[in-house]
Amino acid sequence: MSFKYSSKINKLRTIALALVFIGIFIMYGGLFLQASPLFMTLLMIIGFLCIILSTVVYFWVGMISTKTVQVVCPSCGKKTKMLGRVDACMYCNEPLTLDKQLEGKEFDLKYNREL
Ligand SMILES: [Zn+2]
Structure with missing residues (x-):
């Protein structure tokens, strides 16, 4: 079989890392919308939530790592x-x-x- 599978822990770490970048990117995008404070605030909140979610995923990876x-x-x-x-x-x-x-x-x- 040539098709390879990636480890679940590695996959979760990749997702968590991606979320950090997505969060930063969204927050950065918010800086360009300063003309509209509502959208800027909204993007900042969404970006912040992505980073929080990433922290949660990292924490979760730490938790399940003990069960491996x-x-x-x-x-x-x-x-x-x-x-x-x-x-x-x-x-x-x-x-x-x-x-x-x-x-x-x-x-x-x-x-x-x-x-
Ligand atoms: Zn191996």
Whole structure:
């Protein structure tokens, strides 16, 4: 299989980082709308909320990181963290599973719903 999956924790971190940039960008955009204080305030609030949301996501990543299982990736040999029954290696995105029954089966994140 050539299709690679990215680790859930990495994905959440990417989302949190993206939110910071989106928030700053929206707030920066607000500076160009000084002629209309209402829109400027609105953009500032939306931008601020994006940054708050990003902080929440970062905090959440920290919380769920404590629930992860540390395994040694069979592909790259590095220690990686797994979230749920199936996840991908944080370094090489190799699909990993903790469940012997799922070994060899097609990698599918929906297995995590059975947790
Ligand atoms: Zn790996």
